[in-house]
Amino acid sequence: MQHQGALAYQQTARQTAGPRDLEANLLTRMAMNLQKVRDNWGESTPGELTDILNRNRRVWSxxxxxxxxxxxxxxxxxxENVANLGIFIMSQTFEIMANPKxxxxxxxxxxxxxxxxxxxxxxSAAA
Structure with a gap:
């Protein structure tokens, strides 16, 4: 029952959040996922790295x-600044895929x- 309540809350939050909040939440989630892969580098599979890099790339696209x-x-x-950041993200993503560190x-x-x-x-960027 608690799970249904959480789902209802998420749906309501999505409906009431503005576009900027949704974008901020998405970027925060991507940063957290990237950080998780970085923190667990030796334990993460190449597929996990590729997956999160591709998801982040799609967001930036x-x-x-x-x-x-x-x-x-x-x-x-x-x-122009956002487009330039996006171009950097794309370049960095492909560089990481070619030579992961x-x-x-x-x-x-x-x-x-x-x-x-x-x-x-x-x-503050503390998220």
Missing amino acids: FFIAAVTDEKSPLPVPVR PEMLDSLININRQIAAGLRGSN
Whole structure:
């Protein structure tokens, strides 16, 4: 019964959260998943690394598409910065896939945390 309550809460939270909150939560979740792989580097499988890198890449593909859309309401400098970060994320992702090292995940983790904090209007990236 408690599980159904949790599901109901999640659905309500999704319905009442604004787009920025949803994006921040998604980036935070990606950062946490990347951190988990980094923390368990010797125990994680290559498939787990590839999976989380691909999921993070898809999230950033969405952001890139959103900010490069002519109809984006964001100011041009913000759009350019997000697009540039997205390009870096893509490049770093492929570099990690080609030559996996745990410390290479740090930049992806930090960027996701920083952007999530910014979306929440926070000066801190502690999430």
